[in-house]
Amino acid sequence: MKIELKSYNEIVEFSLIKDIKLVIKREDKLHEHISGNKYRKLKYNLIAAKEKGYTKLLTFGGAYSNHITATAAAGSEYGFETIGIIRGDELADKIDENPTLRFAKKCGMQFKFVTREHYRIKTSEEFINSLYNEFGNIYILPEGGTNNLAVKGCEEILTEEDAEFDYVCTAVGTGGTIAGLINSAKAHQKIVGFPALKGEFLTKEIKKI
Template structure:
């Protein structure tokens, strides 16, 4: 296992503002970032209950699917992934994320998008139990109470006493909920939504009691998994300037938002900001394949 560390972004910002990145992407080569945090107590619970199988859900480039497969291989669980999109069944070897998960032992169950939307349907869940027997269910994206508990460990005591603002990307809400729960009253927590729509706040409220947070929905770049030429250009330029790789689904959009808000004087002078790097870099290879097919600029961290 690697070690997370806070890396200062060596950019001169206006008004004496300082920006650091918590490099949780360095925690583990496969189970990196918030996935490591979210799975920690879920895997302990699965072991405690005597389960030998894990089942979860995800899309074509899911960090969560890759992480569950890697964790299962490491800890001796059989793993099963319910994958959104029947068209992917013959394209596993063309998809770096699914290929990695399969190499780590995961077996796939591909379903159409309508079925996937109704994945919590009782009859569908019964059909999965008929197919795979007894299993420990981990929700899509990994968010549940045990995941939130794991994410409460992201902030250290030093982080709580040092930083005025803590920023994180938001997908299913578990990561930011954990950060909110462990934050101090003097800190402000900002989530940057990678999805269209302002519904995540209601999800987050299921796990938190504090009010020192908000979700910014202005930097989703078209919605979940959507990319623009501007975003790709930003990722490449930011890496050249800082040597910090970001992903286009979550952390890239968050960082774009943070820098934009700094330029717009959103943060008070001399604010200290901590941005959480939640990993997700494994999905870049697949995203680049899509960009090449469209003759677009790719994400290049090899220079």
């Protein structure tokens, strides 16, 4: 299976900026629903899942997770069943009221709603084994989509045409995107991350991946 989408650079014209070339990489234009770092994180995971014979993708997220949206859309487009473990069992009867869940449902995603307490142990061996018992042979994507294959995909964000830039800035969530940028940056480039949440833990997490 081959998955290949390309973004482009757009110069920002802003009168207050003097003697600086500011460019936005339009990763949001990669795909209508599988865009930005979500496409990058999913790309090699989808290829690996297909090569290993998996037909089901399972992942985790909240009611407004763009990772849930992207996984559901990718499953629909590339021929996978998708399962979302959703934080908050109170949402089970409110799917159609929530734009993220409504879209994911339209793409064919099956939901399992769990309590917030239960969600906190989602990476435990006991919980993971219960998912295999319930759903069978599943390819599991972590919350937010970050794993080694996701970082590999994010390494492709920077291309040769980006070698001229001195600074590359990005938002930071689970650390996968910035890890990929760090791996692929040129020696002269500085990578700057802006945590979306309180980010004290991120330095250690990024080094792990």
